Amino acid sequence: MSDDDEPRGARYVRYLWLAYLGSLVFQPAFDPDAGPLDWVLVGVLVALFLPLYLAVTRPRxxxxxxxxxxxxxxxxxxxxxxxxxxxxxVIYAAAAVAYLEPVRRALTAIGGLLGVLLLMLVVSPAPMPWRFLALAPAFVFTVVVGAVNVVDAERGRTRRRLRRADAEIERLAALAERERIGRDLHDLLGHTLSVVVVKVELAGRLVPLDAERAAAEVHDIEQIAREALGEVRTAVAGYRAGGLDAELARAHRALTAAGVDVDVDVELPALPAAHESVLALAVRECVTNVVRHAAATAARIDGALDGGTAVLEVTDDGRGADGPEGAGLTGMRERVSALGGAVDVTVADGTRVRVELPLAASPPVPRTPTGPAAAVEP
Structure with a gap:
């Protein structure tokens, strides 16, 4: 009978049900043979019942x-x-046991209470048919009240399960969002800081040799930092700016600054925003790894449409890697996989990262191919 999820005002309704104790006064009130002792017995029965009722209406x-x-x-x-x-x-008892779990146990208990009523029908001192007329309402209301409360109990349990499910969904969504933010910050700042480190080292070497070139590198570092700040702001807002073309331009600039000869040959049509964002981040992660770890002298970025699949490849002639994949590559796989694509990494005389991303069934809109000349535009 107790339900932790009931409205605050509903908990006081249980005291209104005590009005049905008035059925105890019918016999002494209408029986011509009733005397003061019958009224005393009514008081005794109520006094014995109330503690049981108050106890069973609390969580147990x-x-x-x-x-x-x-x-x-x-x-x-x-x-x-x-x-x-x-x-x-017995009716009050049926209302209480209706909240037992599972429902089968509640129904079994209600059946047992009906058995108690049958026993009452046998032992009651009242003559027939008055005995049956007196107990018939109890049979009816035991079934009705028990069934109604069983349904109410099951509805309450369903509400609790839904609330727990909602809470779990919110928890998983928050966890996924934290992971997404972590991946995005890694992709945004990891690449940018790698470029900044390379350019700072280059500027430091150029200061005694070519002050004008060193100043240009410092100016370029300032521009990169401003772009990174803008990207962080747009990432916080949940958007990506620049697209694949801008990312290819940044990749060309970063690889060139690191002393890597780069060739860009990307001929992709206009892609859906989600697909273009994933490919742009893939380019960024691959270029970051080349600049940081590969010790490469040459790199190549290729992109084309193969049937209904956008294919992007980044290759370098560096030393490759034989350890476990880092957070960046793992995040790339997760993003690509979320769109039904796949990432293949091959290490042999360098590293090749191949991203295959299936597109929607509708044909993409042609756009101007992105080549090396376009890539070097700031």
């Missing part, structure tokens, strides 16, 4: 509910020997 274990409901039914059985209205105690 199923075992405690069964014990309290059994005590109510026993009180009703004994009380029916002196007052046929005591059968109301």
């Amino acid at each position: 274990s199923d075992r405690a509910v069964l014990v309290l409901a059994g005590a109510m039914a026993l009180l009703g059985l004994v009380g029916s020997l002196v007052n046929s209205g005591a059968s109301v105690f």
Whole structure:
């Protein structure tokens, strides 16, 4: 009968149900042979019942509910020997056991209470047919109240399961968002800081040799830092700026600054925003790895449409890697996989990263191919 999820005002409704104890007064009120003792017995029955009722309406274990409901039914059985209205105690017991779990246990308990009513029908001292007329409402209301409360209990359990499911969904969504932010910050700042480090080292070497070139590199570092700041702001807002063309331009500039000869041959049509963003981040991650780890002298970025699949390849002649994949490559795989694509990494006389990203069934809109000349535009 207790439900932690009931509205605050509903918890007081349980006290209104005590009005049905009025059935105990019918017999002494309408029986011409009733005397003061019958009224005293009504008071005794109510006094014995109230603690049981108040206890069972508080959150209890199923075992405690069964014990309290059994005590109510026993009180009703004994009380029916002196007052046929005591059968109301069985109805209260049915309302309590209806909240047992699972539902089968609740229905079994209600069936047991109906058995108690049958026993009352046998032992009641009232003559027939008055005995049957007195207990018939108890049979009806035990079934009705028990069934209604079983449905209410199941509805309450369903609400609780839905709330737990909603809470779990929110928790998983927050976890996924934290992982997404971590991947995005790695891709945004990892690449940019790698370029900044390379250019700072280059500027430091140029200061005693070519001050004008060193100043140009410092100016370029400033521009890269400003672009990174803008990208972080747009990432926080949930957007990506620049697209694949801009990323290819940054890649060409970063590789050139690191002393890597780069050839860009990307001929892709206009892609959906999500696909273009994934490919742009793939280019960024690959170029970051070339600048940081590959010790390469040459690199190549190729892109083309193969049937309904956009294919992007980044290759270099560096030393490759034989350890576990880092967070950047793992994040790339997750993003590509989310769009139904695949990432293949081959290490042999350098490294080749191949990204295959299937497109939607509708044909993409042609755009001006992106080649080396376009890539070097700032």
